[in-house]
Amino acid sequence: MWSYTVGLFRDLSPGVKRFIATESLFGIGAGIFNLILNLHLLDLGFSKEDVGRITSLGALTVGLTSLPAGIVVKYIGRKTMLVIGMLLAFLALIIFGFGTSVGMITTAQLTWSLSISAIVNSEIQLIFQYCRTKKEETSAYSLLFAIFTLCTGIGTWLGGYLPLWLPGHSTLYQYAFFVAGGCLGLSGILRGVLLPSANDRSVATEKSETSAAPSSVKIKKAHAYSLMFLLALLIFNSGFTFGLLSPFLNVILKFRFGMEDSSISGLLALSGVFFFVGSLLVPYLMERMGSRNAFVFLFLYNIVVVGLMALTMPSSVFAVLLMIRGTGFTMLNNMMDSECMSAVAEEDRNVFAGMRTVSRSIGNTIASYWAGYILAANHYALPFLLTAVALLTGFAVYAWFVQGKLAQRLQGQT
Secondary structure, three states: OHHHHHHHHHOOOHHHHHHHHHHHHHHHHHHHHHHHHHHHHHHOOOOHHHHHHHHHHHHHHHHHHHHHHHHHHHHHOHHHHHHHHHHHHHHHHHHHHHOOOHHHHHHHHHHHHHHHHHHHOOHHHHHHHOOOOHHHHHHHHHHHHHHHHHHHHHHHHHHHHHHHHOOOOOOOOHHHHHHHHHHHHHHHHHHHHHOOOOOOHHHHHHHHHHOOOHHHHHHHHHHHHHHHHHHHHHHHHHHHHHHHHHHHHHHHHHHHOOOOHHHHHHHHHHHHHHHHHHHHHHHHHHHHHOHHHHHHHHHHHHHHHHHHOOOOOOHHHHHHHHHHHHHHHHHHHHHHHHHHHHHOOHHHHHHHHHHHHHHHHHHHHHHHHHHHHHHHOOOOOHHHHHHHHHHHHHHHHHHHHHHHHHHHHHHHHO
């Protein structure tokens, strides 16, 4: 497995390697932020309902700004949009660190959401633009997310100890925001300096598209938008299943099992290792099983595991299931993002990135808002049961509406 992974990285294009290398700081900063945000808000006196509303506000803002971001990126370029997003993330974390009022926290959340909108509407298209082949796109995305999740785990671990090493004034977590912000700001600067200009792949694609007959272009566009709508529906489900659990795992561990912050950070950091392993396994699984069989396997795997997590059990058993769930959940979502973006033509990817982010953000917003009220009522097992139901629904959408068109499109591009 190690030699397989080394071979994947060695064969990547230079721009892809630089992109992946600069992802490490992004992951560390994001890991710190993800762990401390909810705990910081609770220490400031915000209720669990408030935490749910703030989380859902962020997801909603990403959704509302994604389509405009998809238009803007066409004019300023994917690399510029990515760097702007990273620097906005730095600004957001500084505001979080200084903010104590509802107004300041809301401003910070909106700024963070704008940064995420800029990043997610540029990063995958940009790294795919540096790739030479469709196969390299799958490898690039898997390795990118593997590095991100590994470094997110490191950041999560640091997030549990930074408040002890550097206790803040407003809460213990205040200075940890500044460390996370520094990581994101430095990552943005390095990407601005190190990432190459776009290659000629998209230009060649656009030329071949414009040289086609107008009637064939219209037919092609109609089919393209039909496919993108179905893919966006699948990704809506992905956002919903994410929003029910992932933003609140620290809260669930703290109140369902009574864990201390350092134990929570250690467990979530360890789960990041399993995210890392899952990311690396995606290209291998696809080579062995094929896209369709891999999707079916991963959907069923995740349904069973997350359903088991709704049962009453000791914290040690839950921790094992959390690790197993992390691997399967990462594999399913990575494969979904990679395969969906690869199935979309280069000239449609900016538009699809916006559609994808809107769909995921709407699902995330609904689920996060709902989960906030569920957790406020101390129903710490119910989100897992609802996630299992949502995954089953997503599997039905994939099996009935998406798998045939997705397989046909990917086969036509090989």
